[in-house]
Amino acid sequence: MNLNINLFKIETNHVAPSKGRILIAEPFLPGSYFNRAIILLVAHSDKGAIGFILNKKIDYPVNEILGDFPEFEAEVYIGGPVSTDTIYFIHSLGKLIPGSIHVKDNIYWGGDFEEVKRLIREGLILPGQIRFFLGYSGWDNGQLEEEIGENSWLVSEIEEELVMVDRKTTTMWVEAVREIGGKYSLWEHFPENPSLN
DSSP states (O other), X not given: OOOOGGGGSOOOOOSOOOTTOEEEEOTTOOSTTTTTOEEEEEEEETTEEEEEESSOEEEEEHHHHSTXXXXXXXXEEEOOSEEEEEEEEEESOGGXXXXXXXXXXXXXXXXXXXXXXXXXXXXXXXXXXXXXXEEXXXXXXXXXXXXXHTTSEEEEOOOHHHHHSOOOHHHHHHHHHHHHOGGGGGGGGSXXXXXXX
């Protein structure tokens, strides 16, 4: 039986990478960080790109990872392989958190971490308004575009609700592929490791 390998190849990327868009990993992208990853780009310029993996959760709330953090029922996600000893965050609180960088719609990146802790202590931030990441995904100038040219990533838009909602991370990649449709909908049924089938 001949397998049509082109079914699993990204034919084109009509959507350019930019702040606020997502990267969807092709089905066989190797590595524990990027295998079937969905990455929100929070920065993209001629200096490079920064993003956070949205669908790789660590089974610990943020207050168990950071000793001086108030009790808070927000899970932490693996943001990527860079600076894995540092916590980063995105949120929908806008300028309520000083120093925040606008990403898209009502999505912001970073800001004053001490203010975040204060607002959480006072009950003014809910878990659905903020997401924490251990590390980030980063690319030097031209590196992401090169990977997109090699068909490692499909670039797409994403709704704010899908970014901020705490969801079952194991299905997020499948849902994103299904949303794009066309031949990419075949990806969702293909096993991560065909040799185990």
